[in-house]
């Protein structure tokens with residue numbers, strides 16, 4: 437962690453959560469989260485230019501030495517609707533009360549900004565040393581099932597494992613899911629897990645196998661899902677895509693609960709609903725769809741076909757166009773597209789045909 441220079445002797449400011457975990461693991465942390473045991477909005481504005489204030493959450497974003505720092509008032513939370521965003525209960529509580537609302541012991545560590553002392557109320561340092569993910573109380577997953585996906589994310593990234601009791605609580609929850617939860621939060625965690633491209637102790641395929649085999653996917657759909665035989669991580673490495681997470685999540689087929697963007701919905705909708713056969717049919721099905729949809733087809737139906745399209749067929753293009761047809765004296769009509777398909781079919785059989793060959797094919801089409 438790049439320690440931000442903050443001159444403070446209050447001893448009420450603490451680096452908190454992921455940043456302390458990452459510091460102890462000697463990993464880079466993107467966010468700088470600092471908690472103030474009191475009213476952060478009042479106290480922390482002094483550290484730089486104030487960028488944003490959220491009075492409801494008692495948080496203030498400040499530019500310190502050119503870096504954005506999130507200062508939060510210590511708080512307790514209550515889950516009035518289980519599985520939804522928690523409500524702030526009390527602000528300015530003790531540090532201990534603040535850390536007890538967190539997900540895993542490794543994320544419940546604090547480090548004094550003034551002294552650098554680590555404050556560990558939940559055994560987080562020992563769990564960090566032993567590679568253990570442990571929830572702080574038995575109702576943790578009931579309050580917030582997204583923690584199950586967070587656990588998977590940290591297990592993948594750090595190579596950690598759930599402690600036995602936490603695993604039992606997870607299994608119990610997954611056997612009794614309350615589908616009334618915030619799917620925006622579920623989606624965010626899925627993106628952070630399966631869209632990850634940083635340093636990982638275990639790979640994306642490992643996480644996916646756990647996701648399916650441990651039944652974590654049931655958070656998204658009650659439908660039974662089997663683990664496809666394709667190695668999705670390898671596929672992604674061969675064909676990098678923007679919406680990588682969706683190539684994993686899309687294998688569940690039923691994503692109706694997730695708030696998808698239009699592009700994401702289109703990716704899912706564009707996956708052909710059944711097997712394709714023959715180069716022409718494959719070409720036509722994939723010509724205008726995103727690579728994510730093609731990869732999903734490869735995973736769900738036929739990897740060979742998806743690879744064949746992406747490696748070979750995709751690069752085959754006919755050169756004749758409407759202008760050529762007009763010049764040859766054929767008036768614009770619906771026949772044009774049929775003619776192009778006729779040429780394309782031939783070109784798929786023999787990709788090396790020349791432009792002159794294509795023009796001959798056009799004439800042949802119109803003469804028949």
Ligand code: ATP
Pocket residue numbers: 452453454455467469537538539540543544580582583586628
């Ligand atoms: P990352 O490296 O992915 O950013 P992080 O642990 O910093 O990991 P954030 O989502 O930024 O993740 O959360 C910051 C901190 O807030 C966490 O370390 C944890 O203490 C707490 N936190 C985040 N999400 C939850 C949650 N769903 N339940 C309880 N505490 C949470």
